[in-house]
Amino acid sequence: MSSVVLQFVLFHSLVNLNPMKKLFILILLFPLLAYGQSDGPTLWEVINIQVKQGMESDFEAAVKMHNEKFHPEGSHQAQLFANINGPYAGYQWIMGPTNWAAMDNRPADDAHDDDWAKVQAMIESSEPPQYWNTDTKNSQLLMDPVNDKSVLWMYDLEPGKSAQWGELVGKVKEVYAAKRPDEDFFVGWNQFANADGEDAVLIFTMDKWGDLDQQRNFGDEYEAVHGQGTWHQFLNHVNECVKQRVDWLRMRLD
Numbered sequence: 001m002s003s004v005v006l007q008f009v010l011f012h013s014l015v016n017l018n019p020m021k022k023l024f025i026l027i028l029l030f031p032l033l034a035y036g037q038s039d040g041p042t043l044w045e046v047i048n049i050q051v052k053q054g055m056e057s058d059f060e061a062a063v064k065m066h067n068e069k070f071h072p073e074g075s076h077q078a079q080l081f082a083n084i085n086g087p088y089a090g091y092q093w094i095m096g097p098t099n100w101a102a103m104d105n106r107p108a109d110d111a112h113d114d115d116w117a118k119v120q121a122m123i124e125s126s127e128p129p130q131y132w133n134t135d136t137k138n139s140q141l142l143m144d145p146v147n148d149k150s151v152l153w154m155y156d157l158e159p160g161k162s163a164q165w166g167e168l169v170g171k172v173k174e175v176y177a178a179k180r181p182d183e184d185f186f187v188g189w190n191q192f193a194n195a196d197g198e199d200a201v202l203i204f205t206m207d208k209w210g211d212l213d214q215q216r217n218f219g220d221e222y223e224a225v226h227g228q229g230t231w232h233q234f235l236n237h238v239n240e241c242v243k244q245r246v247d248w249l250r251m252r253l254d
Contacts, residue, residue: 042134044096048127055122075102086248135187140176147205148252156197161241179221
């Protein structure tokens with residue numbers, strides 16, 4: 001179902017509700033309506049995986065072969081990532097960018113499932129898939145990104161603060177456009193409510209870990225774009241929106 005059709009169905013279903021109930025539902029739906037729209041594929045399926053000890057190399061090789069055979073390109077393209085540290089240390093298998101329509105014909109025949117069973121034999125545990133949507137309005141995505149290393153900031157947002165947080169991220173995107181035009185800045189939204197508080201994510205990419213040694217003052221860059229004294233105001237507004245943030249490093253393996 002397209003975002004336009006989905007919005008029509010959602011709003012049509014609200015016609016007969018009283019104003020307070022209608023407002024409450026619209027608030028709950030805001031992230032989907034405001035940040036889930038795009039003409040191209042923007043959906044990502046993400047599975048966190050823990051591998052049996054000592055089988056990491058075999059696992060990586062098996063997933064690479066599986067992806068090359070069954071997920072090489074298009075809306076079913078998949079890649080394997082390694083989380084270097086943090087609470088998500090392990091692997092992430094990610095398919096995308098895709099859309100919900102592509103889920104209806106994803107690889108799922110006997111050959112695919114038999115091949116994935118070889119991968120599963122090396123998995124200690126895995127979490128149910130998560131589905132993330134690219135915020136194309138507030139992201140700065142280069143046409144041909146080649147960086148395979150990244151820093152992720154995962155946000156647990158306060159209830160009702162998604163819209164405000166999205167506006168703040170938009171201000172960060174303006175700084176990237178003006179001061180860091182050659183750097184990726186990815187903004188993603190979790191498409192389903194999550195008990196672990198994984199509501200939104202920022203991803204910053206780089207081609208080498210040594211880039212983390214660079215001493216750059218983002219606050220100065222922010223005020224150069226938005227005006228003197230705006231950086232501390234920005235931080236205060238962020239604190240109003242965020243319960244907590246979790247950071248970690250990730251590397252693409254294939």
